[in-house]
Amino acid sequence: MTTRVPILKVGHILLVSIQVDLDDQAVMALQEDLSERIVATGARGVIIDITAVEFVDSFIGRMLSTIAGISRMLDAETVVVGMQPAVAITLVELGLTLDGIRTALDLEKGMRLLSAAGTDPASGKRAEA
Amino acid sequence: MTHPPTFADPEIAGLLRENKQRLLDDWSREVALCLRGSLEPEEIREDLAELLQAMIAAMDEGADETTTGELRALLEELSRRRARQDFRPSETATSVFAIKDVVRALLGPAPAYETLERFFGFSRFVDELALITYDSYVNAREQVIIDQAEQLLELSTPVVKLWEGVVAVPLVGTLDSARTQVVMEKMLQTLVETGSEYAVIDITGVSAVDTQVAQHLIKTVAAARLMGAECVISGIRPQIAHTIVTLGIEFSDIVTKASLADALAYALRRSGVEIVRLPEETQ
Known part of the structure; x- marks a missing residue:
């Protein structure tokens, strides 16, 4: 039985909060679940909260990129929030700058970022679309 | 022995x-x-x-x-x-x-x-x-x-708050890798603790920059960006600008400003704060 990361829906944003160390299977399961949920809910934004993540490796770094890629394909924007300094330093040392992913200091700022980008959490309609 | x-x-x-x-x-x-x-x-x-x-x-x-x-x-x-x-x-x-x-x-x-x-x-x-x-x-x-x-090392790296959501790291003296490392960690920590979205690294007091230090600065900016904050480097003196260009270091996607004041103005403008001079009659 692999750990499944819960995916919460807030307005038209999907919130993924990673609280435990993820193994490869859990990551694969998360990617699958998330893509299904984006399609099912028509979500415009995905927020990945990694406040509780203290250690990263290149695998997790790639996972974030992959999730962002999948979300973009499904017309949802990904914001990674709450990255710890040590995690950020490690990712930079690993040469993973997560291009194409937006980041915010905390969940609140992440939500604001998505709404400013035109993904209104309340209506789900894009401002410019 | x-x-x-x-x-x-x-x-x-x-x-x-x-x-x-x-x-x-x-x-x-x-x-x-x-x-x-x-x-x-x-x-x-x-x-x-x-x-x-x-x-x-x-x-x-x-x-x-x-x-x-x-x-x-x-x-x-x-x-x-x-x-x-x-x-x-x-x-x-x-x-x-x-x-x-x-x-x-x-x-x-x-x-x-x-x-x-x-x-x-x-x-x-x-x-x-x-x-x-x-x-x-x-x-x-x-x-x-x-x-x-x-x-x-710890004494010489203060992180000061300039404005709500804007912190500054004034660097003075010689930068070596160890010191830049400490600055980098301390600044990122402060960003998390204060929830600041803008950081200004002021290197007015820095006498020389070599490739390693420049690399560290670039890494700091990248790490801050990963965390959801933006870094501005200010106070690059002419000689240092010359050195950086001569060494062929790519600073292109990093915001640099001539002075700390410019950097603060930039950070404020980006965070939606506008500073206006009051009309003379209201003073």
Whole structure:
């Protein structure tokens, strides 16, 4: 039985909060679940909260990129929030700058970022679309 | 020098033991003379008595690694204590050397050749002991320097809040990798703690930048970006700008401003704060 990361829906944003160390299977399961949920809910934004993540490796770094890629394909924007300094330093040392992913200091700022980008959490309609 | 000195000569050990009191008296007097009365005679005597006891044990029959190790530990401790009391290492070493004269005096005016040979062996042993005190003095001093450097490192990297959501790191002096590392970690930590979205790294006071430091700055900016904050580098002096370009370092996607004021204005504008001068009549 692999750990499944819960995916919460807030307005038209999907919130993924990673609280435990993820193994490869859990990551694969998360990617699958998330893509299904984006399609099912028509979500415009995905927020990945990694406040509780203290250690990263290149695998997790790639996972974030992959999730962002999948979300973009499904017309949802990904914001990674709450990255710890040590995690950020490690990712930079690993040469993973997560291009194409937006980041915010905390969940609140992440939500604001998505709404400013035109993904209104309340209506789900894009401002410019 | 990691191995403890070894010198086994039970005969000299016996000689020292027999004349222990006289030796101690003479030795203490010599040492007191060379330390110019900056230590109490009783204190000197106590130290030397301990040392002499350990030396005899290390030279005696049945001496093994434990006894020589004890002697070594004693010498290191003595040297550290003297270093704290502001004695020069040569003074501590001379205290140890002084025992040679004292022992030589014990041997009488015209010792036999064989006795002299023995004495030379002993003399070499004493040299090694004195070197131990010198080594541990240097080690103790180095530790002090390392500690101070660390303290200086923390002192010299303040992270100040300029505005709600804007922090600044004024860097002054020479930047090396260790220091840039500390700055980087401290700044990122502050970003999390204060929830600031903008950080200004001001390098007005930095005299030189090399490729490594520039690399660190770039990494800091990238790390801050990963965390959801934006970094602005300000106060790049003409020579440094010249150096960076000459070294071929790519600074292109990093926001740089001429002065701290410009950087603050930029951060404020980006966070939606507008600064306007009041019309004259309202002043």
